[in-house]
Amino acid sequence: MNPFPFISNFQGDFVLQLVLADMTSTMDEVAANAAYHSVGRRVVAQPGKDIRVRKAGNEDFFPRTMKVDQSGLKAMDCLEILFVDPE
Amino acid sequence: MTVMDRSEWYDIARDTNWSPSFVREQEMFPPQMTGGFGLAREKWVGYDEPYKTSYPEYVRIQREKDAAAYSVKAALERNKLFETADAGWLSILKQHYGAIALGEYAAMSAEARMARFGLASGMRNMATFGMMDENRHTQLQLYFPHEHCNKDRQFDWAHKAYHTNEWAAIAARHTFDDLFLSRDATSIAVMLTFAFETGFTNMQFLGLAADAAEVGDYTFSSLISSIQTDESRHAQIGGPALQILVESGKKEEAEKLVYIGIARAWRLFSVLTGPAMDYYTPLSHRKQSFKEFMLEWIVGQFERSLIELGLDLPWYWEKMIAEFEYQHHAYHLGVWFWRPTVWWNPAAGMSPDDRDWLEEKYPGWNDTFGKCWDVIIDNVLAGRHEKTLPETLPIVCNMSQLPICAIPGNGWNVKDYPKEFEGRTYHFNSEIDRWIFETDPARYRGHMTIVDRLLAGHIQPPDLSGALKYMNLSPGECGDDAHKFAWAEAYRANPYAKKAA
Ligand SMILES: [Fe+2]
Numbered sequence: 189m190n191p192f193p194f195i196s197n198f199q200g201d202f203v204l205q206l207v208l209a210d211m212t213s214t215m216d217e218v219a220a221n222a223a224y225h226s227v228g229r230r231v232v233a234q235p236g237k238d239i240r241v242r243k244a245g246n247e248d249f250f251p252r253t254m255k256v257d258q259s260g261l262k263a264m265d266c267l268e269i270l271f272v273d274p275e
Numbered sequence: 276m277t278v279m280d281r282s283e284w285y286d287i288a289r290d291t292n293w294s295p296s297f298v299r300e301q302e303m304f305p306p307q308m309t310g311g312f313g314l315a316r317e318k319w320v321g322y323d324e325p326y327k328t329s330y331p332e333y334v335r336i337q338r339e340k341d342a343a344a345y346s347v348k349a350a351l352e353r354n355k356l357f358e359t360a361d362a363g364w365l366s367i368l369k370q371h372y373g374a375i376a377l378g379e380y381a382a383m384s385a386e387a388r389m390a391r392f393g394l395a396s397g398m399r400n401m402a403t404f405g406m407m408d409e410n411r412h413t414q415l416q417l418y419f420p421h422e423h424c425n426k427d428r429q430f431d432w433a434h435k436a437y438h439t440n441e442w443a444a445i446a447a448r449h450t451f452d453d454l455f456l457s458r459d460a461t462s463i464a465v466m467l468t469f470a471f472e473t474g475f476t477n478m479q480f481l482g483l484a485a486d487a488a489e490v491g492d493y494t495f496s497s498l499i500s501s502i503q504t505d506e507s508r509h510a511q512i513g514g515p516a517l518q519i520l521v522e523s524g525k526k527e528e529a530e531k532l533v534y535i536g537i538a539r540a541w542r543l544f545s546v547l548t549g550p551a552m553d554y555y556t557p558l559s560h561r562k563q564s565f566k567e568f569m570l571e572w573i574v575g576q577f578e579r580s581l582i583e584l585g586l587d588l589p590w591y592w593e594k595m596i597a598e599f600e601y602q603h604h605a606y607h608l609g610v611w612f613w614r615p616t617v618w619w620n621p622a623a624g625m626s627p628d629d630r631d632w633l634e635e636k637y638p639g640w641n642d643t644f645g646k647c648w649d650v651i652i653d654n655v656l657a658g659r660h661e662k663t664l665p666e667t668l669p670i671v672c673n674m675s676q677l678p679i680c681a682i683p684g685n686g687w688n689v690k691d692y693p694k695e696f697e698g699r700t701y702h703f704n705s706e707i708d709r710w711i712f713e714t715d716p717a718r719y720r721g722h723m724t725i726v727d728r729l730l731a732g733h734i735q736p737p738d739l740s741g742a743l744k745y746m747n748l749s750p751g752e753c754g755d756d757a758h759k760f761a762w763a764e765a766y767r768a769n770p771y772a773k774k775a776a
């Protein structure tokens with residue numbers, strides 16, 4: 189276990205939240221952990237869409253299987269988590 | 276014996292300026308305590324306080340005011356307001372007392388600093404009375420809620436809040452420490468009495484007194500009016516100080532203090548007064564929306580007093596006015612969702628009629644904030660109580676100490692405003708909060724937000740139960756929905772449909 193705390197800015201939510209993942213988590217796992225604190229609490233689920241992760245301010249999403257420790261992200265970076273149409 | 280009229284002796288009697296011969300000027304008035312950007316004491320001779328009073332007059336009037344406030348309380352103690360008032364109103368009372376009572380005590384200390392270290396004798400004279408005012412305000416606002424403590428532990432937070440690490444208490448302390456507890460006398464005159472009191476508290480107290488009368492809480496109404504008459508007097512300490520600073524070529528320095536003061540005051544008002552006005556106050560008693568109130572008092576009246584003093588409007592003025600549309604809605608949603616972490620019971624203010632009113636006052640509300648509340652309502656109706664509660668902390672702003680939040684739903688514009696300083700990344704709610712930090716990073720750098728404290732292991736176990744313990748919130752004190760979710764029943768048969776425009 190090598191925890192990766194990050195700031196989740198989840199599409200459609202109203203607040204930034206502290207969310208935990210692991211340095212070995214994939215981006216899909218990061219997205220799922222962020223969704224846990226937003227979707228179904230204040231954000232409606234969007235079945236059929238993918239939930240993707242990008243660094244705040246960037247256009248491009250990280251590849252879904254990329255691990256945190258391959259991404260260059262560091263603890264408490266702010267991540268934007270968005271619903272996108274499946275590729 | 277005839278007594279001379281005050282006007283015949285006041286100017287001589289209050290002129291307590293002399294040239295020290297046993298100590299150096301610097302020792303009597305250390306610049307660190309006096310402030311004033313290096314202006315010599317002679318420059319302050321022209322300070323002219325608009326409100327003049329003497330000690331005997333002050334004592335006589337204050338005695339009458341105290342007698343009136345306490346006798347209204349005594350007379351109405353049996354009228355069972357506590358049992359009959361709307362739960363939202365009781366929440367306003369609890370929130371107010373906890374956030375304000377000991378803030379008044381801190382303000383007493385600040386007035387005392389002006390009374391001793393103010394560079395103008397008129398300022399020292401006014402602040403001596405101001406110091407006694409704030410002591411009175413503390414005593415009143417500790418005593419009045421005390422009668423309710425045996426029925427409701429949350430009222431105990433009138434005294435308790437500032438002694439805890441509850442997040443709203445941290446935010447209030449951080450703001451008040453910055454604006455007046457850790458400032459010199461001149462800065463206090465500008466930031467506390469001008470920016471905070473003239474700009475915000477004066478009008479806030481007027482509004483609260485009117486609201487209290489409207490809901491039939493005459494005890495609170497008379498208490499607040501009594502306090503407000505003192506505020507409107509000692510809030511006038513700052514204006515003449517600003518005049519001296521502007522005339523002596525210190526306009527820019529003075530403006531910076533004013534701008535910091537307004538920006539910080541705005542944050543506290545949007546988290547406390549915003550939800551109180553637009554959500555906790557029962558719809559039938561709402562006179563104005565918070566936005567209308569801010570536009571009338573801050574943009575209408577306070578803006579004029581800035582201009583009259585020869586000050587430019589803050590660089591962020593338009594940004595702040597834009598925030599009137601949404602910031603307090605976001606804070607309300609945050610306070611309600613994280614409700615176990617506050618010492619009052621947030622009223623959702625979410626009946627279908629409430630939503631129509633919000634849409635009318637804030638066009639687009641249903642497509643933005645309403646989207647989050649739709650999910651909450653579904654969860655309440657389906658009995659998924661755990662989904663109406665948080666399992667993590669919001670990220671809080673390194674300046675305001677309040678959650679970083681903005682518009683959700685279809686207008687989603689939530690954003691972090693980060694700043695690197697000495698190897699640490701700070702997070703801010705807006706460019707305005709970040710700018711305050713940048714004016715003096717060394718002043719602000721050491722503070723740890725509640726999230727920093729969690730990550731540093733101060734909160735154990737690192738979950739909601741640990742956080743509640745860290746914040747000193749005991750069972751029976753943690754907030755919950757003020758109306759026990761009764762408002763949600765209206766949606767069981769009919770999902771909310773926005774009124775046609
Ligand atoms: Fe006061």
Ligand SMILES: [Fe+2]
Pocket residue numbers: 382409472506509
């Ligand atoms: Fe005051």
